[in-house]
Amino acid sequence: MKLKLLTWDVKDTLLRLRLPVGQQYHAEAKNRGLQVDPASLEASFHQAYRTQCRLFPNYGLTQGMTSHQWWLDVVTQTFYLSGVQDDRSVQPLAEKLYQDFCTAHNWEVLPGAREALEGCRNIGLKMAVISNFDRRLEEILRQCNLDKHFEFVLTSESAGIAKPHLGIFHKALRLAKVSPHQAAHVGDDYVNDYKAARLAGMHSYLIRAMRGTKLQEQGVPDEHVIQSPEQIIPRLAVDSFNTICAEE
The missing domain is CATH 3.40.50.1000 (HAD superfamily/HAD-like)
Known part of the structure; x- marks a missing residue:
């Protein structure tokens, strides 16, 4: 048939992705006055992502989460693992990164x-x-x-x-x-x-x-x-x- x-x-x-996640996170953090090593962010991201996928598969939908919150938690944990633990700095940064990854600025065909x-x-x-x-x-x-x-x-x-x-x-x-x-x-x-x-x-x-x-x-x-x-x-x-x- x-x-x-x-x-x-x-x-x-x-x-x-146009650039590795660690580099993109580093650039946005730098714009906000935060100095974080991109290699550290890259390793931390993969660790945070794997843990989140294991604890809350498929964006935690069956556990009452939204994909938006799921990703904010991943970004927050990424910076936490890289030594940035100031919620007042990280929360708006996480929101900005979530929005950025919705654009062609971060993706290429x-x-x-x-x-x-x-x-x-x-x-x-x-x-x-x-x-x-x-x-x-x-x-x-x-x-x-x-x-x-x-x-x-x-x-x-x-x-x-x-x-x-x-x-x-x-x-x-x-x-x-x-x-x-x-x-x-x-x-x-x-x-x-x-x-x-x-x-x-x-x-x-x-x-x-x-x-x-x-x-x-x-x-x-x-x-x-x-x-x-x-x-x-x-x-x-x-x-x-x-x-x-x-x-x-």
Whole structure:
């Protein structure tokens, strides 16, 4: 059966941060008279983020949190771990950073992403987003001029379910009104994107700069690995005739 829907992950698939988090936090802190080492902020951010994800998965939605508060807590804890423990300084800084990460100022489109989306649209594919992102994603995509390509944007916050839970893929399929074998997903994470989509019955492709031994051990065929977004066009052209149409 012919492919009807292509869903995309966003972070590190279509968009990436312009600068590492530690550098962006450092710059904003410096603007407010706070001197904090960017390397320390980078390490502290990853520690705070991992802890927050473990204690309050998917933005703490089932525990009564909002994604806004979830991120403010991450930023506050990041600065706390880096030695800045003055709430009067950190709270407005955290709010400013939350707003900044909603803009194209902090995000850039990956090379080949615009060409990939234009190409998919030109061949008549319906496209959508499935992302473990919060409610800011639609505005970020709009500011980066990518929103026009998508039928809908399904975030883990709006769905109430995060990848790799199969429910978020099933919800996207229901919204698009297509069967799993009529859809494919593209992302950069083996578990959240490639494996989960296949378990949901979809086709999937993994974006990786190099294939690597680990992917071989995980059984990801060469033809399911692409090095950049625009490589999806020739890959779909091949698979549409060899794999997908063979299922009709």
